[in-house]
Amino acid sequence: MDKVSEQAFPVILRAGRPDDALPCGAILYEAIRAIAVQHGFTPDFPSAEFGADMLTEILAYPAVYSIVAEVSDGQVIGSNFLWEGDTIAGIGPTTVDPATQNRSVGRRLMEHVLQRAHEKRYPGVRLVQAAYNSRSLSLYTKLGFDVREPLANLQGEPLGLMIPGRTVRPVTEADLDVCNQLCYRIHGHNRAGELKEAFGRGAATLVECDERVSGYATEIGFFGHAVGENNEDLKALIGAAKAFGGSGFYNKYAEERSYPHSKPRPFMAGMKALRMAKAINHTINF
Numbered sequence: 422m423d424k425v426s427e428q429a430f431p432v433i434l435r436a437g438r439p440d441d442a443l444p445c446g447a448i449l450y451e452a453i454r455a456i457a458v459q460h461g462f463t464p465d466f467p468s469a470e471f472g473a474d475m476l477t478e479i480l481a482y483p484a485v486y487s488i489v490a491e492v493s494d495g496q497v498i499g500s501n502f503l504w505e506g507d508t509i510a511g512i513g514p515t516t517v518d519p520a521t522q523n524r525s526v527g528r529r530l531m532e533h534v535l536q537r538a539h540e541k542r543y544p545g546v547r548l549v550q551a552a553y554n555s556r557s558l559s560l561y562t563k564l565g566f567d568v569r570e571p572l573a574n575l576q577g578e579p580l581g582l583m584i585p586g587r588t589v590r591p592v593t594e595a596d597l598d599v600c601n602q603l604c605y606r607i608h609g610h611n612r613a614g615e616l617k618e619a620f621g622r623g624a625a626t627l628v629e630c631d632e633r634v635s636g637y638a639t640e641i642g643f644f645g646h647a648v649g650e651n652n653e654d655l656k657a658l659i660g661a662a663k664a665f666g667g668s669g670f671y672n673k674y675a676e677e678r679s680y681p682h683s684k685p686r687p688f689m690a691g692m693k694a695l696r697m698a699k700a701i702n703h704t705i706n707f
């Protein structure tokens with residue numbers, strides 16, 4: 422029996438259902454708001470209603486495995502999600518009701534999705550963690566995650582910039598394979614499922630240099646990802662974005678190792694760094 426199952430706090434883990442969106446959305450909003458405010462930061466999400474809408478979508482998404490924690494009277498106290506659509510699975514949002522935090526509920530939600538990732542033979546999992554949250558970082562580190570990259574969460578008005586020698590245009594169906602190959606070449610795996618979904622809703626863009634694809638983005642925003650052969654490709658995609666979705670985007674290429682109060686680089690002039698975060702991952706050994 423491991424340390425967690427010996428804990429006294431009784432928690433039931435069960436599959437997520439559509440009607441969990443409301444209570445889990447309220448917990449998502451309140452848990453993230455509380456830790457952000459505690460550290461003097463603006464919360465990632467504006468309201469409990471926003472949280473519920475977001476979780477309504479996630480709970481309905483076929484490629485997402487949902488797990489909900491509840492106590493014996495059926496009261497929901499937390500939730501977690503495993504994004505199973507691509508080679509490397511994504512985790513989150515992971516949230517526990519502030520009233521029941523620090524009682525191993527978060528650990529159990531994390532261990533559950535890691536076990537699932539292991540059983541489904543994912544070679545690794547990834548997530549993004551707010552740098553000011555020492556509890557979540559401690560938890561993830563204890564579970565075997567490694568910090569990979571510092572990230573800055575940037576938001577602002579669209580930049581409307583073009584980068585010389587680069588052309589940005591929407592992704593077409595015929596581009597999907599080449600974008601996936603590019604991602605594989607750079608990262609050792611592709612995110613074909615996410616790209617296909619973004620293409621389906623008309624959000625995906627790509628950048629060409631010397632008449633070949635040198636980068637793409639599912640969206641420049643909180644829930645998107647972008648890949649480029651070099652910084653100029655990423656700058657072209659960011660510079661052409663018509664908006665920065667959600668609470669802005671996580672950027673590692675230009676602002677890394679800087680902090681919210683530091684001066685943005687010229688390309689990012691006018692943008693605000695809302696917070697720092699860390700990209701972390703966990704390799705799964707079979």
Ligand SMILES: CC(C)(COP(=O)(O)OP(=O)(O)OC[C@H]1O[C@@H](n2cnc3c(N)ncnc32)[C@H](O)[C@@H]1OP(=O)(O)O)[C@@H](O)C(=O)NCCC(=O)NCCS
Pocket residue numbers: 452453456513514515516517518521522523524525526527528529549550551554555556557559560563
């Ligand atoms: C992060 C979160 C999911 C963790 O859930 P939780 O139930 O509070 O956490 P747990 O009790 O399971 O685990 C916390 C672990 O960190 C340890 N810990 C907590 N604060 C710590 C600190 N300041 N330094 C070192 N370790 C710390 C605890 O001892 C515990 O370790 P253990 O399992 O070995 O005993 C929860 O706190 C939460 O919802 N936070 C707000 C939302 C959020 O930030 N989500 C994560 C998004 S990336």
